[in-house]
Amino acid sequence: MAGDKAYISLGGNQGNPIETMQQSLQQLAALDGIEIDRVSSFYQTAPVGTYAGDSFYNAVAELETTLPPIDLLNHLLQIEQELGRIRTLHWGPRVIDLDLLFYDEQIIHLPQLVLPHPAAWYRRFVLVPLVEIAPELLHPVKLATIAELLRLTEVVPYQVHLIGSDTDLDIARRASSAFPQINVKQIDSVADLAAPHSMLLFVQPTETITWEDSPLLTRIDLQTVLESQLQETMVNLFTSALGEVNRSV
Structure with a gap:
């Protein structure tokens, strides 16, 4: 064919x-x-x-x-x-x-x-x-x-960069509490975007960073997620990226 x-x-x-x-x-x-x-x-x-x-x-x-x-x-x-x-x-x-x-x-x-x-x-x-x-x-x-x-997904520590508010950062840290290999860092400037990381969570633009500034390879758009659902969404993202995968058959 x-x-x-x-x-x-x-x-x-x-x-x-x-x-x-x-x-x-x-x-x-x-x-x-x-x-x-x-x-x-x-x-x-x-x-x-x-x-x-x-x-x-x-x-x-x-x-x-x-x-x-x-x-x-x-x-x-x-x-x-x-x-x-x-x-x-x-x-x-x-x-x-x-x-x-x-x-x-x-x-x-x-x-x-x-x-x-x-x-x-x-x-x-x-x-x-x-x-x-x-x-x-x-x-x-x-x-x-x-x-x-x-x-x-295999880099340790697993660097998660976040673009958003201090509240968003607190939510991300709570979401990552069950994943000891995760290090969450809030990004404040475009220059910081070049630092090595495995996942970038774009929750909301800041005065200095827009969606268009964020690196294509690692970004995930969370701008439409309600704050009440943000922690659960992040937990699911982290589980998807880092959850155990074992060959069965």
Whole structure:
């Protein structure tokens, strides 16, 4: 098949997650216009979110496809539904979760689809299995390979830079209290942005720093997150970036 390369992530923590992920791959492979080239090992990973439940199992797969990105996404959503996925909590337990991560080097911003997946660059449960099958895959927005992005999560101390108020800094420090490897630093000037770090949390602009000033590689936009939800959001970000990922099968 002379098609485009696409990468998807698979996950779940209800029922028999590995069996369900294998079933989803079988259903994908049976569709016209899709061939599965490579599948990573399955990994047991830390749950993300207060109500996420038990540990998750995750994997990634490399596809070759002649389908447009939107059509591929719709097939993933249909398979989720057929396998019993019910969408309730954003960070809740689930039977199966199928995400479209990359589609060649396409950059897409639509209401129903953003490519590359906006969280793929820092989630260890995506990066670890993806490095197994495609370490040199280039992130077309971050302009770094998957292997390079994974290394950002492995630096100790894990430097988190924050652009925002003193209150935002206090929230970030509380959110990081369960992660001894994290060092949170408030950034006050554009010159400080060049200091080595693994994640930059942009909560609100300051008198000296705007969103456009922030480095593309590591920034995460939290400007629309309500203050009442900011700590939980940060905890979920830190868990995604630093949570334990162990090969299972």
